[in-house]
Amino acid sequence: MKNFGGSEREAARDGSAAIRIGDAGAQEEKSIWGLILVVFMRVLAALWVFQGLSQWGAILTPREPLFDQVNGLFGAAVIFFAILDLVAAVGLWLATPWGGVLWLFSAIAQIFAALMIPGFFATAWIGVNMILIIAYFALTWRAGRAREDASRRR
Template structure:
């Protein structure tokens, strides 16, 4: 028995109307959204003290690092939801979160070494987003 869901049907129809590069961009942004949600869980785990080891607890980190972790724990899930929904504000929040994380990494590198890999990965995601956006825009212009 087939179950018809109008929301799934409209989402599928919308995805089918997109150009190939636009569809890739939407799927990429959804993958980034999942990454941001997982990263938020990681930051909340640091705040809650899950997996404390040789680095000590959250309270032992420098204040600047604590602020960065709290900021990421709050902004990343919000940006992730925005990216998943395809909202323009989701991209803006994601870029703002990435910029602030990289800036904090340069400003306070002694405490951000654990998060350096995440920062570098997010910068790579931003570059990939720029490439996909340019390709999607060119494809739209050609039509």
Template sequence: MSEPVSIEQALEPVQSSKKDDQGRWTRWLLWFLRAMAVISMLKGLYHWSVVLGIGEGPDSAFTLQPIPWQTATVYFAIIDLVAAVGLWLAAVWGAVVWLTAGVSMAAVQVFFPQIYGGSWLVVAIELTLFCCYLVLALQSAREHPH
């Protein structure tokens, strides 16, 4: 049987690491992840407001939209909120879910423009955020050679 997990061990992803051994790039990465968590939370809440019809007129009801649009909206409502939690905790799975959500959104924009309109601006923003994450993660990893 395994040992019980202490509170400190359970919250380690939240605390990320102590200030003493946290490098500059690691702090920047943590702040970036937290900012992406807030953005993902807002995106998820936006999609849920669309699903629930909050702030919509009678002509734009969720149930009147095409099935692919409904499916994509529910998918992003769920995955963005899950990504937000994982990113805020600075857990590895949070970044994976966030990257999955971003790649999914870019794919929907590029390959299925009839769903959300095919905005290349969204694709460019997602690509820019991924590049920022990659640079910060690589620089952070260089600070902590293990």
């Protein structure tokens, strides 16, 4: 049986400790970069919910029979993004590490789908995804640096 210390015991009782980023027991200073990262992730989550729901709209309410008119790769991509985009959006909204990873996977998959499946995504979407990925990495890096600087000051 593990013997919990004071802060570990409090973290074990805290129900939201599983979705916190970083050490759940530490009382870290809130940095502006961490806040900007969370806001950015929530805006991305809203965008990815919209994308996921538009894919589900193509499945559930097509103007013409979708899977009869398109090739199998196009239909598989619709189903793939209908599921992945919504799951990634939930993870982004919760600001969890797995949400960021799923979102990165989804964004990279969208870039490849735009290149490999003509007409599935607009070509401009490649550039938008690249900008979003670079912004995500930059904000994550800045938030991590701010957290390291705050822990060094202690």
